[in-house]
Each structure stands twice: as structure tokens, then as C-alpha cells.
Amino acid sequence: MPDNSHTLPSPGAPEIRQRRARVSLVWLVPIAAALVGLSMVVQNWLSAGPQITVSFQTAEGLEANKTQVKYKNVVIGLVTGIRLSEDQTRVIATIELEQKAEPFARKDTQFWVVRPRIGASGVSGVDTLLSGAFIGADPGRSDEARREFVGLEAPPPVTFGVEGKHFTLHTEDLGSLGIGSPIYYRRIQVGQVVSYALAEDGKGVDVKIFVNAPYDSFVTSDTRFWNASGIDVSLGASGLRVDTQSLSSILAGGIAFQAPNYSPEAVPAEEYREFELHRNAQQAMAPYDGTPRFVRMRFDQTLRGLQVDAPVEFLGVPIGRVVSVNLDFDEQSKNFPVVVGAVIFPKRLGQAHQKLMAAYGGEDNEANTARLLEMLVERGLRAQARTGNLLTGQLYISLDFDRTAPAVAYDPNARPMTIPTIGGSFDKLQEQLQAIVDKLGNLPIDSMAENLNGSLGELRQTLRQVNADVLPQLQRTLERSEQTLQNVNQSLAEGSPQRQQLGDTLNEVQRAVRSVRVLSDYLNRNPESLLRGRGGDDTPASFKREATSRELNQESRP
Amino acid sequence: MSQPPYAADLGLQLCHDCGQVCRLSDRDCPRCDAVLHRRKPNSIARTWALLVAALIFYLPANLLPVMFTDLFGHGSENTILSGVIEFWKGGSWDIALLIFIASVIVPCMKFFVLALLLVTAQRRSRWAMRERARLYRFIETIGYWSMLDVLVVALVAALVQFRTLSTIEPRLGILFFGLVVVLTMLASMSFDPRLIWDAERQDAR
Numbered sequence: 001m002p003d004n005s006h007t008l009p010s011p012g013a014p015e016i017r018q019r020r021a022r023v024s025l026v027w028l029v030p031i032a033a034a035l036v037g038l039s040m041v042v043q044n045w046l047s048a049g050p051q052i053t054v055s056f057q058t059a060e061g062l063e064a065n066k067t068q069v070k071y072k073n074v075v076i077g078l079v080t081g082i083r084l085s086e087d088q089t090r091v092i093a094t095i096e097l098e099q100k101a102e103p104f105a106r107k108d109t110q111f112w113v114v115r116p117r118i119g120a121s122g123v124s125g126v127d128t129l130l131s132g133a134f135i136g137a138d139p140g141r142s143d144e145a146r147r148e149f150v151g152l153e154a155p156p157p158v159t160f161g162v163e164g165k166h167f168t169l170h171t172e173d174l175g176s177l178g179i180g181s182p183i184y185y186r187r188i189q190v191g192q193v194v195s196y197a198l199a200e201d202g203k204g205v206d207v208k209i210f211v212n213a214p215y216d217s218f219v220t221s222d223t224r225f226w227n228a229s230g231i232d233v234s235l236g237a238s239g240l241r242v243d244t245q246s247l248s249s250i251l252a253g254g255i256a257f258q259a260p261n262y263s264p265e266a267v268p269a270e271e272y273r274e275f276e277l278h279r280n281a282q283q284a285m286a287p288y289d290g291t292p293r294f295v296r297m298r299f300d301q302t303l304r305g306l307q308v309d310a311p312v313e314f315l316g317v318p319i320g321r322v323v324s325v326n327l328d329f330d331e332q333s334k335n336f337p338v339v340v341g342a343v344i345f346p347k348r349l350g351q352a353h354q355k356l357m358a359a360y361g362g363e364d365n366e367a368n369t370a371r372l373l374e375m376l377v378e379r380g381l382r383a384q385a386r387t388g389n390l391l392t393g394q395l396y397i398s399l400d401f402d403r404t405a406p407a408v409a410y411d412p413n414a415r416p417m418t419i420p421t422i423g424g425s426f427d428k429l430q431e432q433l434q435a436i437v438d439k440l441g442n443l444p445i446d447s448m449a450e451n452l453n454g455s456l457g458e459l460r461q462t463l464r465q466v467n468a469d470v471l472p473q474l475q476r477t478l479e480r481s482e483q484t485l486q487n488v489n490q491s492l493a494e495g496s497p498q499r500q501q502l503g504d505t506l507n508e509v510q511r512a513v514r515s516v517r518v519l520s521d522y523l524n525r526n527p528e529s530l531l532r533g534r535g536g537d538d539t540p541a542s543f544k545r546e547a548t549s550r551e552l553n554q555e556s557r558p
Numbered sequence: 559m560s561q562p563p564y565a566a567d568l569g570l571q572l573c574h575d576c577g578q579v580c581r582l583s584d585r586d587c588p589r590c591d592a593v594l595h596r597r598k599p600n601s602i603a604r605t606w607a608l609l610v611a612a613l614i615f616y617l618p619a620n621l622l623p624v625m626f627t628d629l630f631g632h633g634s635e636n637t638i639l640s641g642v643i644e645f646w647k648g649g650s651w652d653i654a655l656l657i658f659i660a661s662v663i664v665p666c667m668k669f670f671v672l673a674l675l676l677v678t679a680q681r682r683s684r685w686a687m688r689e690r691a692r693l694y695r696f697i698e699t700i701g702y703w704s705m706l707d708v709l710v711v712a713l714v715a716a717l718v719q720f721r722t723l724s725t726i727e728p729r730l731g732i733l734f735f736g737l738v739v740v741l742t743m744l745a746s747m748s749f750d751p752r753l754i755w756d757a758e759r760q761d762a763r
Contacts, residue, residue, distance in 0.1 A: 026600065026607040029741075033611035037618060066634055131630075 049077065049097035050105040054135070056151040059091040061115055061133025069095055069104075069111075069135045076101040076137065093151075095135070105147065106140030112152035124155070154179065156194070163213035164191065167269065169255070171277035174205045175227050176253035183209055184228060184256040190215035193255065207277060209255065220259050220266035225277050226284035228256040235392065260285060290347030292320070293369050296416045297383045297397065298328070299338045301423055306385060306395040312342045314399040320344030322397060340385075341416070342397060346372070370412040373419070376401075377410045383421045564759065571596045598750035602676055605749045609672050612741035615734045616665065622731035625711055629724045637731060638662070638707065660706040661735065668704075668742045671697050675749060682757040694751045701746055704739040708732055 056062070059082050069077035081094040097104055114136045116125045128134065136155055174196060183191035191211035199206050211219055231250055234241045255277065259266055269275075278284035303325060312320035324341035346353050346369055360368045373381075380401040388396040399419065408420040491498045523530065565571060570579050571594055573587035580587055584594055598604075623635035636644065638661050645654035671693050678690060711732045718726040 026604045030607050030610035030614060033614040033737075033741075037614050040618060 047099045049099040049101050050145075050147065051080075052095050052097060052105050052147050052149060053092050054095060054111045054149045054151045055085060055090040055092045056113060057090060057153060059093070061113060061128075062091075062093055062135070063132070067093075067132070067134055069097065069101075069137055070114075071101075071104065071137045071139065076104060077135075079135065093135070101137075103139040104137050105145055107142040107144040107146045108140035109146070109149060110138040110140075110152055110156050111149055112136050112155050114155065117154075162210075163216075164211050165213075165216040165219065165269070165271040166194065167209050167211065167219060168272065168274045169207040169209060169225050169277040170199070170274060171205050171207060171227070172279075174207070177207060177227070177255065178253060181253040181255065183211055184254055185211075185215055185218055185258065187256075188215075190218075207255075217268045218259070219257065219269045219273075220263065221269050221273075222263035222266040223257050223259045223269065223275065224284035225255055225257040225275050226281050227277060227279055228254045228281075235394075239389065256281065258285070289345035292343040292345055293366060294323075294416045295320075295342055295344055295373075296418045297340045297342065297421050298418070299340060299383075299385055299421050300335065301338075301385070303338045303340065303385055303395060305387070305393040306338075306340065306397075310388075310394065310396050312344055312397045312399065314344075314349065315401075317348065319346070319348040319399075340383075340397065366415075367412075370417050373417055374410050374412045377408070377420060380405055381419065383419045384423070385421075566596060574598070597752060597756075598748060601748055601750040601753060602680055605672060605676055605745045608741050608745035608748060609669065609676070612665075612738045612745060613669060615738045615741065616669075619731055619734035619738050622734065623729040624707070624731035624735060625715070626727040626729050627724070628726070635729060638735065657707065657710075660703055664700055664704045665738060665742060668697050668701065668746065672742070672745055672749065675754070679749075679753040679757070684757050687754050687757065690754050691751055694746070694749070694754070697746055701743045702739070704742075705736070708736045708739065 061067070062079055062082055064079055064082050067079040068075045069079070075098075077095045077097040079093050080096050083092055083094075084090075085092050103109075112135070113133050114125045114128055115133045116129050117123070135151075138156060177193055177196065179193055179195060181193040182189045183193070191209055194208045194210045196205055196207045198204075231242060257275075258281075306322065306325055308322055308325060310322045311318045312322060320343050322340055322342045324339075326339045326341070328337050328339045330337055346357075349356075356372050357368060360371055380403050381399055382402045382405050384398045384400060384402075385395045386398045388394045402422055405420075405422055410420070411418075490496070493499070526534075565579075566582065569582045571582050571584075572578070573580055573590060573592055573594060575592040576587060576590040578587055578589045580594055582596070586592065587594055620638055623637050625641065626635050628634075638657070642654050642658050642662075645651070645657065675690060675694060678685065711728050715726050715728045718724060
């Protein structure tokens with residue numbers, strides 16, 4: 001302790017200098033550490049994108065801090081929290097987007113959960129079977145920023161940046177269409193149904209479709225769309241028809257479109273243009289029908305086989321279809337007429353309609369149609385239910401001129417317009433058949449049958465007599481004749497005396513014939529012997545030697 | 559004083575490298591040529607600096623993920639604590655405990671003990687000097703145990719590489735954790751335990 005004072009002062013100034021320098025150097029380490037930490041914090045803060053919330057119906061497959069948000073399979077964010085909404089109806093996922101993912105926090109951004117899906121139109125999201133679900137996103141085009149979103153339950157069929165055009169189709173009902181149902185152009189898939197919604201007045205459905213580029217240029221102002229869903233089997237007055245588009249459209253439904261072959265003024269349709277969705281190709285490709293007019297017809301006969309949608313034909317041209325078949329009751333005649341309602345398209349008459357309308361002042365309105373109808377009815381136009389198909393008994397309504405029909409009063413101001421009717425052709429046939437049956441019924445079949453009965457009795461009596469008398473006699477006769485034949489057989493048998501005698505007799509006859517021939521030969525040579533008699537030694541040659549009549553002739557020649 | 563005199567009282571100092579007893583006036587060790595100091599130079603400031611740096615790095619080491627596990631396409635990142643919790647929930651509490659001790663308790667203890675030693679040494683406190691010396695020896699011994707975590711990650715990341723089936727990759731957190739362990743070890747090395755006993759003398763420096 002006392003030595004302290006000796007040693008202390010010796011290392012003075014240099015040590016202090018050294019210490020100061022060392023102090024500053026050592027403290028660089030924590031400063032560097034702090035800088036690194038700070039830079040990381042700053043970078044993290046700078047790279048942090050917007051925080052958004054997306055609500056889903058279920059959190060199935062979602063996990064906080066694990067489920068990623070992807071666009072084109074690039075990670076753009078992470079689910080950092082999942083909680084229930086305040087009313088416990090939905091799940092709210094909090095998502096931290098990356099800084100570059102600013103366009104995904106726009107008003108029209110779409111979010112959906114990608115899970116494995118198996119549908120009629122294919123299988124998707126198989127990779128999520130192993131990796132777990134992720135949230136798919138589609139950036140919006142809007143400039144308006146937004147932080148709260150409602151997630152889609154199914155992936156949107158059209159993703160951002162795909163070129164093409166949207167169109168809207170109006171239809172009566174959706175049929176078997178759904179989101180993602182394919183759009184076909186000449187049976188090539190060119191787009192799909194994006195969404196559908198009920199029309200504002202509830203009378204129809206608006207279907208939004210998307211047609212991919214470059215096929216969207218085939219949608220022109222003249223293009224017709226029709227429903228190509230499923231198998232269209234129709235049994236009408238024109239027979240059985242089966243229409244399909246493709247196997248997948250049978251399952252998932254589909255829409256086809258095409259422009260008429262002759263459409264000179266067609267221009268590519270602008271985006272969001274609205275079209276009518278027809279029921280089938282035939283209807284779609286038919287020329288524009290104009291405004292339909294409703295007409296009514298009263299038939300006094302049964303109309304079995306007349307169905308709604310049955311055609312209405314004017315002189316064989318289909319100009320409309322039946323829309324209702326109702327039974328009515330007539331107080332006065334106490335019978336049940338059938339009231340058929342139909343829509344007709346006067347424009348389908350084509351040039352005839354144009355000319356007729358021109359005659360009536362050119363305006364195509366209901367009053368003019370009524371006046372046109374009045375003129376036609378005066379000239380004998382009548383509606384008639386005719387059989388279109390004998391096999392199925394389908395009926396159709398035919399408008400035809402019948403000069404013999406009795407005149408009817410026509411009120412051109414009555415609405416709906418009423419077309420007078422006459423009985424159907426099949427009814428006429430039935431009447432004729434009835435008349436024939438009636439005549440057949442008037443025949444005196446009873447007395448005819450009685451007479452016939454008497455005659456038959458007599459015939460039976462006669463036959464009995466024949467059986468009793470004639471037949472036994474006939475049998476006896478036959479027996480006798482058989483006996484006779486037996487006798488004849490016996491007499492002609494080999495070795496019988498009769499046969500011997502017969503042979504002898506025949507030999508005799510032969511000899512006699514020969515002598516006659518010798519005589520005739522002799523007389524031929526010596527005809528004088530008939531007068532003088534035979535010469536003394538002049539014996540006939542045949543007696544000298546065997547000679548034929550020819551040899552005899554040769555001898556006589558010299 | 560029944561105790562033997564201090565080296566400084568005798569005008570002597572110890573060479574840190576070869577243990578040679580030298581005179582206080584010597585600048586270099588006459589035997590091994592190392593620079594001579596009475597105590598480790600600037601010990602408290604250095605230890606403080608390294609300790610603060612380690613503390614700063616300890617934050618990202620715990621907040622950032624240390625490991626990325628990709629199992630059948632299902633990837634996940636784990637921080638140290640989330641890994642411990644996962645092991646604990648998975649039922650292997652022993653492994654969870656081991657990781658927790660090696661990577662949380664040991665570094666935290668080192669921070670605490672070093673800070674305590676530094677504060678008491680600066681204040682020349684005479685409180686529990688023997689225990690403090692024992693604590694110092696203790697943290698010197700267990701210091702490198704914290705490297706267990708780093709080794710596990712390095713080993714597993716090197717071994718588990720089955721492409722699409724499963725992959726384990728180290729993440730930035732483990733680098734910071736390794737830095738923390740290295741810095742705390744450097745800090746405890748730069749601390750001179752003789753400073754504890756210098757408090758016995760008023761003027762010792």
C-alpha cells in the first residue's frame with residue numbers, strides 16, 4: 001500500500017490516448033448492429049404493402065401465417081389472421097399484401113380460395129391437394145382503392161389481362177347454363193359464361209359471356225346466339241329431332257353463336273353489346289320475325305294432339321306458334337269450345353306482307369294487321385286444326401282459304417284478334433267414315449241371316465239323303481267293277497287257253513295276209529289272169545323261191 | 559493484510575499470452591513479445607459494446623424465421639419460439655425443452671450475468687464477489703452451448719434435401735442468432751474477471 005505512490009504516475013498520457021481511440025472503435029460493433037437492425041426494420045416497413053381484409057363463407061383450407069395469396073402462381077401476400085365477422089355469418093381473413101401488389105387493393109379486385117375442384121368442365125387446383133389451399137387474386141382496373149373485399153366462392157372464369165370482349169345475352173330462362181359454361185363458334189370453344197343475373201323486372205335472365213380474342217371479332221352486329229345445352233330432343237308435328245353440340249356441353253351446358261351466311265353489313269360488335277339468346281339454332285338463324293301479334297281461335301271439336309308451340313302455318317308457311325290451349329264454356333249452346341291462343345309473326349310472310357302493308361299505309365302496327373286480317377277473313381281465311389303427323393297424332397293450325405265456308409262477322413277492333421275456324425280435315429274424314437258405318441248399319445242383316453239359315457238347313461237335309469242312299473249304291477257298283485277287272489286279268493294271264501287261242505288266231509291272220517299279198521303281186525304282174533285265169537306252168541315266183549315283192553318287181557322290168 | 563500483495567503493489571504485471579511475470583514498466587513481454595497490460599485493455603467498454611450489439615441482434619434472431627420447412631409442397635417458416643411451441647404441442651416436450659434452454663435461457667442468462675458483472679465492476683461493488691466470479695466461470699463454460707441451434711439448422715438443412723418431397727432451408731434468423739452467440743462469447747472473453755476483485759482496493763485500476 002505505501003508503494004502505491006511510486007508506481008502510479010509513470011504511464012500517463014499515452015494510455016489515455018490509446019483508450020480513447022479504442023473506445024470509439026469498439027463501439028462501432030453495436031452501432032453496426034443497430035444499423036443492420038434499423039435497415040431491416042426500415043426495409044420491412046417500406047416493403048410492407050397494404051393490409052386488406054377479405055370475407056369468405058368458410059375458412060376451409062385457410063391458415064393464418066401460412067396461406068399465401070397468389071396471382072399467376074406468384075406470391076403477392078400472406079394471410080396473417082382469420083377471424084369471424086361480427087354477426088358470425090362469414091369468415092374474415094386479414095391479408096398482408098406485398099408492396100408491389102398495390103393494384104390488388106383496388107375496388108374491383110377479386111379474391112377466391114383455390115381448392116381442388118372437379119366439375120363437368122374439368123378438374124382444377126390439383127396442386128393444392130398437397131400444398132394446401134391458397135387465395136387466388138385478380139387485379140382490378142379501377143382507380144379507387146379499397147381495403148375490404150368479399151371473396152368469391154368459385155374462381156372467376158376469366159382472369160385479368162385476357163384479351164377478348166364481354167357481351168350480354170337476354171334469355172327467358174337460364175336452362176342448364178352456369179358460370180364457366182362454354183361458348184362455341186362452329187363447335188370450337190371460344191369463350192365462357194362469366195356471370196348471370198335475373199333481369200331487373202324478373203322476366204328473363206341476363207347472361208354475361210366472355211369471348212376470347214381473336215374469336216371476338218366473329219361476333220358481329222348480326223350474330224345470333226342460341227342455347228346449345230344438353231340434348232335437345234323435340235317431337236313435333238315435323239317429326240323427331242335430336243340436337244347436340246358436344247359431350248361437354250351436354251353435361252355443362254353451352255352457348256353457340258353464328259352470323260347468317262349472308263350478312264353484308266355486319267361489323268364486329270362493340271364490347272358489352274346486348275344480344276338475344278335463342279332457344280335453338282333453328283330459331284336463332286330464322287330471319288327477324290318482327291313484332292309478334294296475338295290471335296285467338298275457337299274450335300268446336302276436341303284438339304287432342306295440339307300442343308303449345310305447335311306451328312301455325314299460312315298456306316304452308318310457318319308464321320307463328322300456339323302459345324295456349326284452353327277450354328271454354330259456351331252458355332248458349334252448352335258445349336265446350338277450345339280456345340287456342342297463338343302468336344303470329346306477320347313479317348314472316350315476307351314480300352307479301354310488305355306489299356300488303358304498303359297498301360294499308362305502310363305502318364306495321366296492330367291496327368293494320370287487324371285490317372289485313374279482316375280482308376283475308378272476308379276472302380275466306382279460316383283456321384283449321386290439321387294432323388301434322390299421323391303416327392303421333394300431332395296437330396297444327398293451318399290458316400287456309402276456304403271459299404265454301406259460310407261468311408262470318410269479323411270485328412277488326414276486337415282484341416285479341418280472332419280468326420274464325422272450320423272443322424279439321426281429320427274431322428271430315430271421320431264424318432265420311434261415320435256415314436259409311438251408318439249405311440252399313442242400315443243393311444237388313446237380320447233377315448239376310450235368317451234366309452241364309454234356312455238355305456243352310458236344306459243343304460244339310462240333302463246331304464243327309466246323299467249319305468243315306470247314294471253312297472252305299474256307289475260303293476256296290478265299285479265293288480262289281482273291281483270283280484270284272486279281276487276276271488279280265490285272269491283271262492289274259494300267261495298260259496291261259498284264251499291267250500293261246502288268241503296267239504293262234506293272230507298267226508292265222510298273218511298267213512292270210514301274206515297270201516293276199518302274193519295274190520295282189522301276181523295280179524299286178526299278170527292283170528290278164530283275171531280274165532284268162534292262171535297260166536299252166538306259170539307258177540307264182542313266190543312259190544319257187546323266197547322273194548320279196550321288190551325282187552318280183554325287178555324281174556318284171558325287162 | 560494476511561493476503562499476499564497485489565502484483566501492482568510489487569511493480570509487476572502478467573503477460574496475458576505466456577503468463578510471464580514482467581515489470582510494470584515493460585511495454586512488451588520480454589519472452590513472447592506480446593503487448594503488456596495490467597488488466598485487459600478497455601475491458602468494460604468493449605464488453606458493453608459487444609453485449610449491446612448482441613442484444614440488438616437478439617431481436618431479429620427471435621423475430622425472423624430461422625428455418626423453412628417444405629413438406630410435400632406445404633411450406634412453412636418457423637422462428638425459434640414457434641419451433642419450440644410446435645415441438646411442445648407435437649408432444650416431444652424433451653426436444654422443446656432442450657431447444658428452449660439452448661437458444662433462449664442460455665443467451666438470456668448470459669446477457670443478464672454479463673450486464674450484472676459489468677455494472678457491479680463499474681460501481682466497484684464488493685457485493686458477493688465470490689459468487690460473481692463463479693457466475694463468470696459458469697457463463698464462460700455454457701457459452702458455446704447456444705451454438706447447438708445453429709448446428710442443428712445447418713445439419714438438417716444439409717441433410718434434408720429431397721427436392722419436391724421435402725426441403726429444409728436456413729433462413730436469415732439463424733445468421734443473427736449465430737452472431738448473437740459469437741458476440742456474447744466475445745463479450746465474456748473481453749471481460750476481465752480480475753476487475754471483480756479490484757473493488758477490494760480503492761485505488762486499483
